[in-house]
Amino acid sequence: MLEWRCQYLGNQENERNDHNAMLINGGSRSVANRLGRVSLRFQRAFCLTLLLTPLFGCSITKYSVDHVMVPLLENSREAAFLSDDTRTFRDAVPSNLFLLEGMVRTDPDNEDIRLNAAMLYFFYGFAYMEEEDPDYASLLYSKGLNHAWTALSRSCELTMDRGISFKEFEKLVPSMSRNDVPAAVWAAICWSQYISLHLDQTSVIRDISKVQALLDRAIELDGAFFEGMPFVLQGSLHAFKPKIMGGDVDASAANFEEAFAVSGNTFLLSRYFYARYYSYRMMDVDLFTETLEGIINAEPIPNDPYRLLNMIAAEKSLKLLEEVDDLF
Numbered sequence: 007m008l009e010w011r012c013q014y015l016g017n018q019e020n021e022r023n024d025h026n027a028m029l030i031n032g033g034s035r036s037v038a039n040r041l042g043r044v045s046l047r048f049q050r051a052f053c054l055t056l057l058l059t060p061l062f063g064c065s066i067t068k069y070s071v072d073h074v075m076v077p078l079l080e081n082s083r084e085a086a087f088l089s090d091d092t093r094t095f096r097d098a099v100p101s102n103l104f105l106l107e108g109m110v111r112t113d114p115d116n117e118d119i120r121l122n123a124a125m126l127y128f129f130y131g132f133a134y135m136e137e138e139d140p141d142y143a144s145l146l147y148s149k150g151l152n153h154a155w156t157a158l159s160r161s162c163e164l165t166m167d168r169g170i171s172f173k174e175f176e177k178l179v180p181s182m183s184r185n186d187v188p189a190a191v192w193a194a195i196c197w198s199q200y201i202s203l204h205l206d207q208t209s210v211i212r213d214i215s216k217v218q219a220l221l222d223r224a225i226e227l228d229g230a231f232f233e234g235m236p237f238v239l240q241g242s243l244h245a246f247k248p249k250i251m252g253g254d255v256d257a258s259a260a261n262f263e264e265a266f267a268v269s270g271n272t273f274l275l276s277r278y279f280y281a282r283y284y285s286y287r288m289m290d291v292d293l294f295t296e297t298l299e300g301i302i303n304a305e306p307i308p309n310d311p312y313r314l315l316n317m318i319a320a321e322k323s324l325k326l327l328e329e330v331d332d333l334f
Contacts (some may be wrong), residue, residue: 097289099130117157124192147200156192184227234268245283274319291334298323
């Protein structure tokens with residue numbers, strides 16, 4: 007019996023390694039096939055849990071989360087990004103956030119779960135709540151930031167206290183390694199969007215320098231992460247940061263050019279941030295309008311791995327374009 011258990015756990019580990027590729031690495035198998043295999047693995051793990059829980063208690067529960075639920079989350083995320091159904095995504099997010107919070111309670115040290123939570127909190131706030139309920143969007147960004155920051159602080163020398171002085175903060179940032187880039191970027195994107203909703207608060211604006219320090223390090227390590235998102239965020243911060251506090255439109259333009267060099271014309275979120283922050287900061291209505299119309303009228307890309315995000319970018323571009331007379 008013990009031999010069978012060891013063999014089974016070994017097989018589960020091999021399957022996990024085959025299916026645990028991060029989004030940035032892509033994959034050649036179809037989403038449907040992967041989800042089908044994950045479903046079978048879930049059934050097996052459930053049976054194993056029933057057999058072993060009396061013997062090993064919560065350790066087998068954490069094993070199931072790490073070896074079954076995390077791969078399932080990653081495949082579900084990839085399936086969502088491939089989807090063209092933004093309504094189902096919006097309706098599904100709240101229940102999935104509660105599921106992720108439950109998984110965090112089960113395995114609070116699991117970085118993958120926390121980063122999935124940070125990502126989902128960001129996209130829900132960004133896609134739907136910023137215009138409808140900014141206060142709620144602010145809460146979502148704060149929760150996403152807390153998850154990403156927890157993952158980051160457990161992997162490098164940065165402490166859980168984000169309120170430390172910038173001088174002290176700056177000394178700790180170099181401890182980040184390439185493996186810390188995902189946590190740093192999702193922390194930075196939640197943090198920067200939170201800041202963008204509180205530009206009337208001096209204490210919040212001061213945090214821009216900390217976010218930029220994170221992004222500078224992320225760019226050094228892997229600026230191409232998530233289609234050049236570190237460059238997108240840095241460009242946005244340079245644009246909306248007040249000039250008296252170091253705002254730099256030339257640096258913003260250079261950052262966005264770097265981002266476009268990574269993603270080309272296929273990742274429309276980069277273009278949206280370019281219009282929203284750089285074009286607006288320059289008060290260039292023609293560039294603003296041209297960029298947003300280009301997003302709205304972009305032809306769908308076959309097998310687009312970011313189909314959902316590109317549709318969200320188009321929806322937000324349409325709303326932003328309707329405000330052109332008020333903004334300019």
